[in-house]
Amino acid sequence: MKLSIKIQPRSIAFRLIVAVLSVELLSSILVVVLSYGYERHIHFHAFDVMLHGRADSILGAVQDADDPGDNVILDQADLHVPPEDIYEVWDENGRLLGRSANWQDAPDWKTDGGAPPSHPWGDYSIVSTNGHHYRMLRIQGSRTIDPNEKGGGKVHRVTAIYGSQTGHVWHIIHQAVQFYAIGSLALLLITGPLIAWLLHRGLLPLRQLAALASQVSVDSWQFSPPVSARTTPELAPLTHAIEAVLQRLERSFTQQKTFVSDAAHELKTAVAVQKSSLQLLNMKRRTAQEYQAGLERCLADALRLESLVADMLTLARAETASPIGEAPSAADLNDCIYQAVSQLETIAALRNVPVAFTDPLPDAAPLHVAMPAEDCRLLVSNLLLNALQHSPPASTVAIRVTWEPDINPPVADLVVQDHGDGIPAEALPHVFDRFYRGDPSRTRNTGGTGLGLAICKAIVQQARGGIRIASQPDPAQPDQGTTVTVRLPLAT
Amino acid sequence: MRVLIVEDEVRLAENLATALRDGPGFAVDWAEDGLAGDEFAANPCYDLIILDLMLPKLDGLGLLKRLRARRDATPVLILTAKDGADSIIQLLNAGADDYLAKPFDLGELIARAKALIRRGKGAAHPTLNTLGMEVNTLEQTVRRNGVFVDLSPTEYRILEYLIHRPRVIVSKRELLEHLYDYNWEHHSNVIEAHVSNLRKKLDAAVPEAEPIIETMRGRGYRLAPTFPPELDPAAEDPAISPFTGPSE
Numbered sequence: 001m002k003l004s005i006k007i008q009p010r011s012i013a014f015r016l017i018v019a020v021l022s023v024e025l026l027s028s029i030l031v032v033v034l035s036y037g038y039e040r041h042i043h044f045h046a047f048d049v050m051l052h053g054r055a056d057s058i059l060g061a062v063q064d065a066d067d068p069g070d071n072v073i074l075d076q077a078d079l080h081v082p083p084e085d086i087y088e089v090w091d092e093n094g095r096l097l098g099r100s101a102n103w104q105d106a107p108d109w110k111t112d113g114g115a116p117p118s119h120p121w122g123d124y125s126i127v128s129t130n131g132h133h134y135r136m137l138r139i140q141g142s143r144t145i146d147p148n149e150k151g152g153g154k155v156h157r158v159t160a161i162y163g164s165q166t167g168h169v170w171h172i173i174h175q176a177v178q179f180y181a182i183g184s185l186a187l188l189l190i191t192g193p194l195i196a197w198l199l200h201r202g203l204l205p206l207r208q209l210a211a212l213a214s215q216v217s218v219d220s221w222q223f224s225p226p227v228s229a230r231t232t233p234e235l236a237p238l239t240h241a242i243e244a245v246l247q248r249l250e251r252s253f254t255q256q257k258t259f260v261s262d263a264a265h266e267l268k269t270a271v272a273v274q275k276s277s278l279q280l281l282n283m284k285r286r287t288a289q290e291y292q293a294g295l296e297r298c299l300a301d302a303l304r305l306e307s308l309v310a311d312m313l314t315l316a317r318a319e320t321a322s323p324i325g326e327a328p329s330a331a332d333l334n335d336c337i338y339q340a341v342s343q344l345e346t347i348a349a350l351r352n353v354p355v356a357f358t359d360p361l362p363d364a365a366p367l368h369v370a371m372p373a374e375d376c377r378l379l380v381s382n383l384l385l386n387a388l389q390h391s392p393p394a395s396t397v398a399i400r401v402t403w404e405p406d407i408n409p410p411v412a413d414l415v416v417q418d419h420g421d422g423i424p425a426e427a428l429p430h431v432f433d434r435f436y437r438g439d440p441s442r443t444r445n446t447g448g449t450g451l452g453l454a455i456c457k458a459i460v461q462q463a464r465g466g467i468r469i470a471s472q473p474d475p476a477q478p479d480q481g482t483t484v485t486v487r488l489p490l491a492t
Numbered sequence: 493m494r495v496l497i498v499e500d501e502v503r504l505a506e507n508l509a510t511a512l513r514d515g516p517g518f519a520v521d522w523a524e525d526g527l528a529g530d531e532f533a534a535n536p537c538y539d540l541i542i543l544d545l546m547l548p549k550l551d552g553l554g555l556l557k558r559l560r561a562r563r564d565a566t567p568v569l570i571l572t573a574k575d576g577a578d579s580i581i582q583l584l585n586a587g588a589d590d591y592l593a594k595p596f597d598l599g600e601l602i603a604r605a606k607a608l609i610r611r612g613k614g615a616a617h618p619t620l621n622t623l624g625m626e627v628n629t630l631e632q633t634v635r636r637n638g639v640f641v642d643l644s645p646t647e648y649r650i651l652e653y654l655i656h657r658p659r660v661i662v663s664k665r666e667l668l669e670h671l672y673d674y675n676w677e678h679h680s681n682v683i684e685a686h687v688s689n690l691r692k693k694l695d696a697a698v699p700e701a702e703p704i705i706e707t708m709r710g711r712g713y714r715l716a717p718t719f720p721p722e723l724d725p726a727a728e729d730p731a732i733s734p735f736t737g738p739s740e
Contacts, residue, residue: 261574265546265594268573269501272595276507279598283514301503 013199020195021188028184032177039176043169044135051137052122055162058087059141062097062158070145070154074098085164086134092157117159127163133170134163205232213242221250262435263312266449270305277301304449311451314378315434318458330491331376332366333412334359337399340381344388353391355384357399367403368491369412371463379459382452383416383484390420390482403490410490411465419481422473431469432457453484460486493609493653494519494537494670498529498555499544499571508542508601515602517632517645519673526550530558537669538566539609542601545572545583553586560587567608571596606630613656620655623704623715625694627655636704639697646671647690650683654705654715663712687713 010018061079065071074089074097081087081100088099117123122139138161146153205228216223223246225239281294341348341355348355369376380399387397396419403412423431435450453469460467465488472480495518499505502524509520521538523529526547533541533555541559545552556568570583570591583591589608592601606629610618620627626635632648634641643651649671654662664683671683691705706716 264575265573268594269504272571272573273501273503273507275595276504276511276598280507280511280514283511283598297503304503 013196013203016199017192017195021192024184024188024191028181028188031184032181035180036173036177039173043173047135047164047166047169048124048137051135051162051164052139054081054085054164055087055122055137055139055160056141057081058089058160058162059139059143059158062089062141062143062156062160064143064145070156072097072143072145072156072158082164085162087160087162089161090159092159097158126166133166135166136161136163138162205229205235209235209239209242216246218253221246221253259434266308266312266435267305270301270308274298274301274305308449308451311449311455315451315455315458318375318378318455318462329370329372330368331371331373333369333376333380333401333414333488334367336373336376336380337401337414339377340384341399343381344384347385347388348397351388351391352393353388353395353397355388355397355399359401367401367412369463369488370491371459371465371488375459375463379456379486380414382456383414383486386452386456387416387418387420387482387484391418392420395419395481405490409492411487412490414486414488415483416486417481417483421475422480422482423469423471424473425471428469428471432467456484456486460488463488465489493539493649494521494673495605496521496523496529496532496538496541498523498526498532498541498547498552500524500547501544504544507598511598511602512605516606516629517649518605519671521673524548526552526555529555533559533564533566535669536564536566537666539612539670540605541566541568542605543568543570543588545570545574545579553583556583556586556588565612567612569601569604569608615656620652622655622658624698625655625704627652634694636694636697641693641697643690643693644686646686647693650686650690651694654713658715661708661712661714666712 058074058079058081061075062072063075065073072091076098084102086100086103088103089097091097117138117140122137125136125138127134127136138159140157140159143156143158144153145156205226208226209229212223212225212229223243225243229235229239277294277298281291281298286294337357341357344355371379384397384399391397398415398417400415400417401412402415404410432453434454457467465486467484467486469482469484471482474480493516495512497505497508497512497520499508499522505522505524509522512518512520518539521532523532527549529541529543529547530550532538543552543555547555550558552570552572556570559566559568567589568587570588571594572579572583572591573594575593580591589611590604592604606618610616610629618629620629624637626638628634629652632645632652634643634648634651650667653667653670667683667687687705687707691703694704702716704716706714708714
């Protein structure tokens with residue numbers, strides 16, 4: 001069977017609670033382990049002192065035997081030790097001086113007779129027998145028989161082995177450890193909900209922010225973050241980011257809505273023109289000439305509608321085209337200008353407006369700008385057409401190109417200058433707006449759709465360039481007319 | 493009747509003007525932006541204003557508000573490409589009388605224009621009955637005492653204008669202003685000739701009739717009652733009278 005482990009995203013509160021409780025659990029385990037070690041050390045130290053004392057009292061009970069030899073015996077009559085303790089005493093000759101009555105409880109234990117302990121303060125060892133655990137101490141003492149005799153009496157080296165059951169010591173230790181463990185567990189159980197409650201309170205600004213943000217929709221862009229979200233250092237950047245994003249979204253949404261509404265108006269008007277033209281023709285019986293003239297008008301209306309739709313599609317394409325992922329493109333600016341000039345030659349001749357363009361580079365060397373060739377041609381021809389449409393007969397339209405390879409990034413400047421009526425200063429900021437008709441004579445009567453400059457701006461922005469327009473509407477000035485300057489980055 | 497079209501789309505304005513001239517025979521003037529429209533409308537000669545909503549310089553709503561602010565009661569028909577009840581409610585509340593959404597039907601536009609002019613003059617029905625005359629504004633035909641009277645277009649237009657203003661002295665200047673747009677030379681003797689012809693044709697229809705159009709020397713013309721006002725059948729039965737407003 002195949003097991004797939006899926007990591008489910010958990011809430012921040014859940015993760016924090018788990019983290020805190022894990023740390024708490026770890027520290028309580030540590031407390032239990034440490035307390036176990038500490039308690040064991042303390043209690044066994046006390047136990048060993050007691051064991052030593054009792055072993056000493058066993059040694060003290062070794063007395064002179066009432067026999068001619070200077071032997072010693074263990075006098076158990078005055079010995080008061082707990083009955084469950086075990087002991088035995090040997091002399092230096094390996095003679096057993098005495099042992100406790102219950103020594104047989106430890107039959108397995110070999111005592112090596114009177115062998116001295118390896119340490120002067122005694123040997124500890126542990127034995128288990130019959131289900132009891134004993135801690136054994138082997139100590140050695142000396143007992144002098146008849147010390148007042150000549151020669152200082154006889155000195156006996158007596159070895160005592162004393163054992164006491166460790167069960168109750170362990171019991172005390174276990175109880176202490178149990179107390180710590182239960183205490184820690186209780187703390188863990190109490191602090192768990194407490195942490196959860198505190199976190200719930202602490203995360204309140206975040207939840208408020210989320211609740212407010214979730215209320216934002218296409219219809220209501222209102223987002224007024226709570227003061228707590230603004231003043232919390234962790235939330236302030238997020239709040240500002242949400243606000244900024246919403247503002248940008250609302251702006252672009254409004255722009256889109258305006259565009260759709262404007263486009264609908266233009267299209268409906270164009271359709272209204274066509275429909276009324278046809279209905280007008282059909283209102284009464286007409287002569288063949290009248291029908292023909294009417295049909296020609298209808299065709300002209302249809303052509304205008306066609307160019308409006310084409311311009312709208314071009315604008316949509318220019319605005320949505322994304323340079324990401326596309327191969328870096330390059331277009332020869334000079335070539336594009338030549339193409340545009342020849343394309344608009346007829347219109348220029350019809351309006352009697354010569355176009356002056358002098359190639360700045362010798363031998364028709366290419367000047368590559370970083371944009372698709374199609375866009376470049378469209379840009380130049382739109383600018384040129386715009387200039388031609390607003391030029392009075394017998395004036396000139398000038399196209400100039402300069403380039404600055406030294407600045408970073410290197411750029412080329414395309415200047416298209418006409419000597420028409422110019423644009424009033426109050427209309428100038430709006431000329432790049434879609435469908436802008438500050439002065440109807442500039443668009444309607446010249447057959448424009450009001451989209452030409454908007455398309456130019458979209459193309460230039462896609463190419464990461466800049467476009468600006470300057471105009472002198474005063475007929476008294478010698479430089480009356482409009483100048484459009486486009487700055488385009490050069491292809492590398 | 494004289495109509496002002498305020499529309500920035502040249503071709504649409506051309507079509508509307510042609511349709512209104514050819515169809516109901518209105519005189520039509522055209523303004524291509526809001527400010528020009530405002531200047532035109534300052535002249536009280538218009539019987540109807542057809543107003544586009546999106547206009548350069550001054551939009552349709554702004555122009556409408558200016559009109560109503562100076563107590564200009566000329567009927568206004570709005571042409572709009574905007575959807576949504578909000579903008580229509582806003583327009584009607586600002587004083588518009590009717591609206592048409594683009595793209596509209598030319599026949600509907602003409603019918604609404606006629607209805608608005610009629611209503612503006614206080615008549616409810618397209619057939620006007622008064623002084624023994626029956627003027628059908630749809631067919632543009634006139635009958636006097638049931639006898640068909642054949643009129644030229646200009647004669648018909650003069651009669652239609654006069655019949656909306658019974659017993660009121662209408663000056664030649666007023667007739668000129670309401671029957672001709674700025675494209676025509678204004679010659680008052682043209683009016684005199686037309687009125688003279690109109691009177692002859694109307695009087696010829698009924699033998700031994702009283703002259704129905706009075707000439708007030710130096711003041712103008714008046715559509716006069718054939719008999720004294722207290723015996724006027726139109727005044728006796730207001731239910732069939734096309735004139736619902738107070739008589740001037």
